[in-house]
Amino acid sequence: MLDHVADPVPAWRSTSLARTVGAIEAELDLAWARQLGEWDVVGGSPGETALGWLVVDSPEEHDWRTVDAALDRLTCTACGSTLTRGPATCRRCAYYHEVRFAAREVDRPDVPAGNEHALRVSFAVARARTRYGARARAGYELVLPALLAGDLPTTAQAQSARAMINKLTPEECDQVTTLAEVEEIARTR
Ligand SMILES: [Zn+2]
Incomplete structure (x- = not known):
């Protein structure tokens, strides 16, 4: 369980993204506390680790927040990193990331259908950002704060954002902090 605490805090591309990731991570912690309560398991006990493996080995039975929270609390038996956070070459981490x-x-009340899917995918990409290319990272990370706020880009908006991101160099993709900035750069190309 100490691994969770010892993980370095990544430098997010914007304070807005940092705040968003922090807010979702707090939701993960709540979901996990609820799961422990339901199973009458004490945090920090061997029972918590056993419950964690049970959850990640049957993800379809749990909300994604609970599954992501369990992954954060487990150590990869192959590479020793927090599960899914190991090097790209670790097949066990790659397996659990998939x-x-x-x-x-389950969509939250009063958000467009599909918001929850977009939210969880963007969050997973942001937290496993080294598994993805610079353009994918930018596409998912720049939209994450809006997704948490309950927005969902239309297909046309998503396509337009992708087209603009494709005009940026990978270095620029990792530096931009908002979609407005992407638009600004793309306009000159
Ligand atoms: Zn691993």
């Missing part, structure tokens, strides 16, 4: 997407996603 199966997390089988977890349940």
Whole structure:
């Protein structure tokens, strides 16, 4: 469980993104506390680790927040990193990063249908950013704060954002902090 605490805090591209990731991580902690309560398991006990493996090995039975929270609390038996956070070459981490997407996603009240799916995918990409290219990172991370606020870009908006991001160099993609900035740069190309 100490691994969770010892992980370095990544430098997010904007304070807005940092705040958003922090808010969702707080939701993960709440979801996990609820799961422990339901199973009558004490935090920090061997039972918590056992419950964690149970959850990540049957993701389709749990909300994605609970599954992501369990992953954060487990250590990869192959590479020793927090599960899914190991090097790209660790097949066990890659496996659990993929199966997390089988977890349940239920739209929150008063948001467009599909918001929850977009939210959880963007969050997963942001937190596993080294697994993705600079353009994918930019596309998912720049939209994450709006998704948490309950927005969902239309297909046309998403396509337009992608077209603009494609005009940026990978270095620029990692430096931009808002979609407005992307638009500004793309306009000159
Ligand atoms: Zn690993």
